[in-house]
Amino acid sequence: MSFSMNPLALASSIWDEVVSGVWQREFGSHPTPPELHHYAKLPAVLGIIENQCFWSKSLADQEDSTELSHGIGWMQDELERRLPLGLPFFAKAVLEEIPAFLKSRKSWTFITCFCDEDASDYHWKRFGNFRLTLPFSSSIEYGLQSSAWGSERWYQPVIYDHTEQGRIVSESVDAILRAIQRFTVGDPGGPWIQSMAKECARDAGQLLLVLLAGFKNKIYEAEKEWRLVTTPKFAIASSAPKMSDEGFARAILQNPRRIELKLPSRNDQYGRWMRPGLPFTKVKQYPKVFSSTAHEEIRNLMSKHDFVDVECS
DSSP states (O other): OBOEEOHHHHHHHHHIIIIIIIIIIIIITSOOOSEEEEEEOHHHHHHHHHHTOEEEEEGGGOSSTHHHHHHHHHHHHHHHHHTTSOOOHHHHHHHHHHHHHHHHTGGGOEEEEEESOSSOHHHHHHHOSEEEEEEHHHIIIIIOEESSSSEEEEEEEOBOOHHHHHHHHHHHHHHHHHHHHHHEESBOOSTHHHHHHHHHHHHHHHHHHHHHTTBOOGGGGGGOEEEEEEEEOOOTTOSOTHHHHHHHHTTOBTTTTEEEEEOOOEEOTTSOEEOOOOSOSEEEEOGGGOOHHHHHHHHHHHHHTTOOSSEEO
């Protein structure tokens, strides 16, 4: 029987299976905190105020190079385990291509780190003496956004439990295989099959990397981290996927590879343009090492930019 597939239906099904299924069940349904907090040192806080933005660093430029390899290692092991199990030719070809896309898309996946601990000695000592706070609901509704043309945003808790990580990896591969089985028929043949497998693996790999960006080794469990994951707009089943990257690339800064996330600009009640506000509503200094000089420096900088509605203590 000759091979046939519906690329758009297949790509949409992979999205539904992985996002509406696995991501929503494992990340999206997690109880959300009322506030998110970003702990930082004084120079970083002053930079955030001056530029009205958070940095979001590429997964390929994280200080701990083992952080992402932890999740990718889980996924590669699972894919290798599946390959000898008598999969249909096309499904096997897709799974073989996914690891290459996981590696190549690391530099196009950006994370900003938060936590839901509002008075944590651990975070103040490890990450800095200042805590910036933003309401979780408004961070979703109004959104920290990149200036890039077209992007996807995912707020998700970090998962530290290895058993849970293994289940998510297994379920996501199952989800991809179900979608392939549903929208492919017959026995593949011809040189074009490999290019079709690469297109499918690209779509799957982008989605899997969002899941893996939410994994961290259990030794870091005390961080209780939440992440905002930002990627270029997914080019699902697109014949020109590079167009999405090209639009996004204009916003990428280098050394380290990063993007800036700001609140969107808006108009006032008279239709006049207003610059974006600060991406946080409160700044608090670690009470045990309070510095009046640092406190005054922050207040002066906020006053300079007319940010008078931010609570500073």
